Amino acid sequence: MKTAGEQALFCALNSIKDRITDTPDIALVLGSGLGAFANQLEDAYEIPYSQIEGFPVSTVTGHAGKYVIGKIGSKRVIAMQGRVHYYEGYSMEQVVMPIRIIKLLGADTLILTNAAGGISYEFKQGTLMMITDHITSFVPSPLIGANMESLGTRFPDMSQVYDLKLQQILKDSAVRCGIDLKQGTYLQTTGPNYETPAEIRMYRTLGADAVGMSTACEAMIAKHMGMRIAGVSCITNLASGMSEEPLNHEEVKATADRIAKEFEALIREFILSID
Numbered sequence: 001m002k003t004a005g006e007q008a009l010f011c012a013l014n015s016i017k018d019r020i021t022d023t024p025d026i027a028l029v030l031g032s033g034l035g036a037f038a039n040q041l042e043d044a045y046e047i048p049y050s051q052i053e054g055f056p057v058s059t060v061t062g063h064a065g066k067y068v069i070g071k072i073g074s075k076r077v078i079a080m081q082g083r084v085h086y087y088e089g090y091s092m093e094q095v096v097m098p099i100r101i102i103k104l105l106g107a108d109t110l111i112l113t114n115a116a117g118g119i120s121y122e123f124k125q126g127t128l129m130m131i132t133d134h135i136t137s138f139v140p141s142p143l144i145g146a147n148m149e150s151l152g153t154r155f156p157d158m159s160q161v162y163d164l165k166l167q168q169i170l171k172d173s174a175v176r177c178g179i180d181l182k183q184g185t186y187l188q189t190t191g192p193n194y195e196t197p198a199e200i201r202m203y204r205t206l207g208a209d210a211v212g213m214s215t216a217c218e219a220m221i222a223k224h225m226g227m228r229i230a231g232v233s234c235i236t237n238l239a240s241g242m243s244e245e246p247l248n249h250e251e252v253k254a255t256a257d258r259i260a261k262e263f264e265a266l267i268r269e270f271i272l273s274i275d
């Protein structure tokens with residue numbers, strides 16, 4: 001007997017399966033303001049989320065809401081231009097459904113990107129951070145509920161979520177692009193509010209280097225399915241209390257726009273270098 005979540009997942013999958021002509025090698029989730037990378041895909045075609053039965057559709061500006069399928073060199077890539085967030089009112093299971101679909105379409109490698117607030121004192125506005133680990137303790141696990149045995153085990157190991165070999169390839173790609181890629185731990189909050197300075201001090205004490213409202217739940221669900229995962233945060237602002245300025249979404253988008261070229265060069269080089 002399939003659970004309601006499983007039925008919704010396979011229904012959405014069936015409604016797009018026929019439209020994807022070949023199996024993707026690599027999946028890419030493009031965060032706030034970073035969606036323009038999808039324009040680099042060659043021979044590209046799109047599937048708007050609104051055309052997929054039962055698919056969660058984003059309500060946030062800066063998130064276009066479609067799969068873009070195409071190629072970077074010889075790599076077949078499925079990119080998500082826009083994602084949904086828990087704070088939009090979707091359940092965690094719905095939030096991660098697009099990642100499950102990507103895996104069921106055949107992609108085994110997942111690159112997650114996001115806009116994030118910088119907690120580490122080493123970071124500035126515009127820093128790119130490779131995610132080496134994450135903290136999801138402040139959001140519900142997307143794996144709560146009946147386990148989808150066909151996808152993965154009930155109690156998945158999370159001791160190495162972000163693949164070490166991909167981390168090395170990403171670091172090497174950054175060197176070739178002349179980018180000073182930092183690294184660190186990403187902490188996911190529910191949002192939609194930004195944090196208070198006291199919360200940021202707490203998160204720093206807990207070992208977080210960057211904070212955002214997405215990504216870690218997607219990494220967790222991808223790890224459950226045995227995918228190889230890499231993550232990059234674009235530090236769009238210093239976290240709450242670390243600068244004089246109040247935080248706002250416009251600033252997040254403006255910084256993401258400003259470093260889009262650097263980000264795109266890194267992701268392109270990375271994809272071309274993955275074996």
Ligand code: HPA
Pocket residue numbers: 115116117118194195211212213236237238239240247252
């Ligand atoms: N906090 C949470 N999410 C974010 C931030 C932040 O400072 N910047 C971009 N996304």
